Every structure is written in structure tokens, then in C-alpha cells.
Amino acid sequence: MAADRFEATYLIETPLDPAHVAEVLAGEQSCGTFTRVDGETDALRERARAVVESVELLDVAERPSLPNGWMQRRGLYDKPQRWQRARLRVSFPVANVGANLPTLAATVSGNLYDLGEVTGLRLEALKLPAAYRARFDRPAQGIAGTRALTGVHGRPLIGTIIKPNVGLSAEETGELVGRLCAAGVDFVKDDECCGDPDHAPLEQRIRAVMRRVRDHEQRTGKKVMVAFNISDETDAMRRHADLVQREGGSCVMVSLNWCGYSAVQTLRRHTPLAIHAHRNGYGALSRHPLLGFSFQAYQALWRLAGVDHMHVHGLQGKFSQTDDEVIESAHDCLAPLAEGLDDRVLPAFSNGQWAGTVPATWDAVRTDDLLFMAGGGILGHPDGAAAGVASIQQAWDAVQHGESLSDRAARSPDLRHALDFFGKKAG
Structure with a gap:
């Protein structure tokens, strides 16, 4: 793992292409939103965007685990679907967060639980480079x-x-x-x-x-x-x-x-x-x-x-x-x-x-x-x-x-x- 990035691992469930969902997730929690906006230059994205490191396909469910109004509005619940589960590994630039614990928590979780593209999302693991971990508090005893x-x-x-x-x-x-x-x-x-x-x-x-x-x-x-x-x-x-x-x-x-x-x-x-x-x-x-x-x-x-x-x-x-x-x-x-x-x-x-x-x-x-x-x-x-x-x-x-x-x-x-x-x- 690079010294200037930390990694989060997620379990997701979606009827969409998991690789696409992974990119949505990475963009949502770094410099992106649902559309390209003014000021979001290629140079900025190169510096600040989260990166999808891997997508591992898992099992397929017969029905969605959680309700989802976004999918209902698009009629995705009205026809048979494959509710694909996958494990995503995403890395984030340390510089996006710094030694700010509430913002770190918001970055690796936050609005991800409300993403319309998923019917399940769980933060499974967090991995930090040593130099970044050292910027936070340690046990006193x-x-x-x-x-x-x-x-x-x-x-x-x-x-x-x-x-x-x-x-x-x-x-x-x-x-x-x-x-x-x-x-x-x-x-x-x-x-x-x-x-x-x-x-x-x-x-x-x-x-x-x-x-x-x-x-x-x-x-x-x-x-x-x-x-x-x-x-x-x-x-x-x-x-x-x-x-x-x-x-x-x-x-x-x-x-x-x-x-x-x-x-x-x-x-x-x-x-x-x-x-x-x-x-x-x-x-x-x-x-x-x-x-x-x-x-x-x-x-x-x-x-x-x-x-x-x-x-x-x-x-x-x-x-x-x-x-x-x-x-x-x-x-x-x-x-x-x-x-x-x-x-x-x-x-x-x-x-x-x-x-x-x-x-x-x-x-x-x-x-x-x-x-x-x-x-x-x-x-x-x-x-x-x-x-x-x-x-x-x-x-x-x-x-x-x-x-x-x-x-x-x-x-x-x-x-x-x-x-x-x-x-x-x-x-």
C-alpha cells in the first residue's frame, strides 16, 4: 500500500455492474458527484480521486437485502434481477482527509449507505499506512x-x-x-x-x-x-x-x-x-x-x-x-x-x-x-x-x-x- 493512500474494503449488493458501482462509490467519496462539474479538471481528478483497486464478484441473491427508492423509481424492482454481491477495495488520498477523524469516518462510510446504486453496503475493513496512522491518537495506557x-x-x-x-x-x-x-x-x-x-x-x-x-x-x-x-x-x-x-x-x-x-x-x-x-x-x-x-x-x-x-x-x-x-x-x-x-x-x-x-x-x-x-x-x-x-x-x-x-x-x-x-x- 502506498504511503500516501489508505484503503477501505466494502461488501456491496447491486443489480448493476459492480465495476460501475465501484466507480460511482469512489467518485462520490472523493472529488466526484453524479455528473462532471465545472472545476473538476483531469489534473484535480488525478490528484484527489479515490481509486478502485479491485472488484471481486461473490454470490448472487434472489431478492434485494434492503429497500431502495432510487431503484423503484427506475422500475428495477418490477422485473427479474440478479442481485450481485461483490467485494470492492478502494484507495483514497491521505491528503484529502489529513489527521481528521470525523472526516475520515465520513469519507469511508458517510453517504455511501444512501447510494441509489446499491441494495446493500458494508464497510468491512480499513487499512492505513504507518505514517498516516501515527498522525492520530494512540492508547495512553x-x-x-x-x-x-x-x-x-x-x-x-x-x-x-x-x-x-x-x-x-x-x-x-x-x-x-x-x-x-x-x-x-x-x-x-x-x-x-x-x-x-x-x-x-x-x-x-x-x-x-x-x-x-x-x-x-x-x-x-x-x-x-x-x-x-x-x-x-x-x-x-x-x-x-x-x-x-x-x-x-x-x-x-x-x-x-x-x-x-x-x-x-x-x-x-x-x-x-x-x-x-x-x-x-x-x-x-x-x-x-x-x-x-x-x-x-x-x-x-x-x-x-x-x-x-x-x-x-x-x-x-x-x-x-x-x-x-x-x-x-x-x-x-x-x-x-x-x-x-x-x-x-x-x-x-x-x-x-x-x-x-x-x-x-x-x-x-x-x-x-x-x-x-x-x-x-x-x-x-x-x-x-x-x-x-x-x-x-x-x-x-x-x-x-x-x-x-x-x-x-x-x-x-x-x-x-x-x-x-x-x-x-x-x-
Whole structure:
């Protein structure tokens, strides 16, 4: 790939010639429109136009995946059609965009989803030259920094989520976090639905929680990382992050899709705290196979904003993603965005996780560079949260040493009780 161009890969569906559609797409997202206009000289087009690098024909569908008023107006739905699917690779001049993340996102996606020539379009992948990637923000902490802040080495970080999701007062939240610290957890995060509620104002919650975290560190030497949900308008997020830092915290959480690229970039440049990137709402952008974003492209754009952790959901979990998609997402997070740069982020496994999903996770990724989060899998353990944490620790230790969970459970009651209790629910 040329140093002065970046590439995007698309999956499209169309009754038209895919090569023609590819040229329409390239023109629409660079210097062109539906007709040649005054000032669009050959020299300008040579300098600024996106280039179709390849067109790969795939399968043919019997019916269109998405409605399309443009095609209806032209009568294309009124007669039999071949709804051809194809993979396009298009390169864009770096100079068209510069180090401008919102414009980069608009260039590789933007109005493409409204093109009349397609009945499906999905941004599958984004590839950046190293020099261009280096112009954007990087993680402030990433994997190595998160390990240093928590003191966890040689195994995954084990985390949990505040449950109940909402409803606890600030002091009740602080007391729960104190119990979770005592239980041996490495990481605690707010739920995405709990930001700054009337019953537990964020400022009060930060102070109540961090008092327990500091007390636990003084007693044990272990500092638990807490990801406070500071999602808000930009100035408020900066104020919240400052308070977390003054109180001795090390992490904040942001709901990416609802705060936006610019707000997250501003936050990154404002604070050294780890940014735990929550992707809630990603399903609206991804669940249809011919619309939206693949995770590779999605996480690439957000990593340019400088986040440190990325949610990938969990194996055998409660959400709609297949295990293959979760595995691929984790590998995306653990791969550099460009050669020669270590800008990897920590994949955060969550949703329906417990000790019994550890083997599948280990078999899939074969690395301990991950955050394994369990809400009910810890707080719902029949013997309490401490036993829930211990059961997951025992499961990870077992798989890392090539031991089956059943063998380890024979001498580890916490794990045995988790398998008995949650295994019945999973079955």
C-alpha cells in the first residue's frame, strides 16, 4: 500500500455492474458527484480521486437485502434481477482527509449507505499506512499500561460490572465496590445505563467508590481499576475525568456511539486515564450482514481516537453475535493498525460470562492479554462474589496449565459450585 493512500474494503449488493458501482462509490467519496462539474479538471481528478483497486464478484441473491427508492423509481424492482454481491477495495488520498477523524469516518462510510446504486453496503475493513496512522491518537495506557496500573501479570484481568445496573445510591455503590475489592476482582465498571442519575450523582459515586478502592490498596497493596461511566457532553466528561484522577482513579468508561469521535478524541488528549470503550449500540451498525460496519473497520476508527480497551462481547454469551465474530473481534483488537506500531488495545469480553466460558475463550485467543468480565457470573455465584471471582481465577489457571475444568473442580469448591450452578442454567 502506498504511503500516501489508505484503503477501505466494502461488501456491496447491486443489480448493476459492480465495476460501475465501484466507480460511482469512489467518485462520490472523493472529488466526484453524479455528473462532471465545472472545476473538476483531469489534473484535480488525478490528484484527489479515490481509486478502485479491485472488484471481486461473490454470490448472487434472489431478492434485494434492503429497500431502495432510487431503484423503484427506475422500475428495477418490477422485473427479474440478479442481485450481485461483490467485494470492492478502494484507495483514497491521505491528503484529502489529513489527521481528521470525523472526516475520515465520513469519507469511508458517510453517504455511501444512501447510494441509489446499491441494495446493500458494508464497510468491512480499513487499512492505513504507518505514517498516516501515527498522525492520530494512540492508547495512553493500552495493554501494558493497564497491567502496570492493576499489577496483574501472567493472566487475564478479571472484572465485573456493578449490579444492579441502576438504583443503588452512591454509598451503596461504594459498599458494593468495597466488597468486590475484598473478593479479589481486578476491574469493576459501571453499566452503560448508569451515568449521572439523581439517586447516585456521579460526583458522589466517584468519591464513595474511590474511598473504598484507596482503603483496599492501603490494606493489601492491590489497586483495583474502576471504569466510571463518564459519558456526557464533552466539557462534563473532562470535569468528570479530572475528578476521577484527583480521587486516585485510573480509568473512565465512555459509550462511544453516543459521545462521538470528537468528544472521545478531546477526552483522550485531556487525560492520561485509561479509556474503557463501550460499544453499546454497535448492533444497530452491524447486525445486518449487508449494512453498516464490520468490527475491524469499527474498532480501527475508534482506536484512532486513542481508546485503551474495546468491548468484543463474549463467547457462548447472551447476545446475538456468533462465537466466530467475537473471536475475530478480539484478534482485531490485538493486531496493530499499522506495521511497526504497538497500538494494540485490550479486548474486553463481557455478557453472559462465567467460569464455564473460560475454556472456549482460551482456546479461541490463546493469550492472557484480555479483560474477562462477569456480572452475574461473579455476583450471582451461589457462595457469593468472592467465590465467583475465585471460580474464574481457578478456571483460567486450569486452562493455562492444560487442565480441564472438571479436574480442577475436583479440588476447587468455588469452581465446582459454579459449574454445578451456572452449568444447569446454561444447559
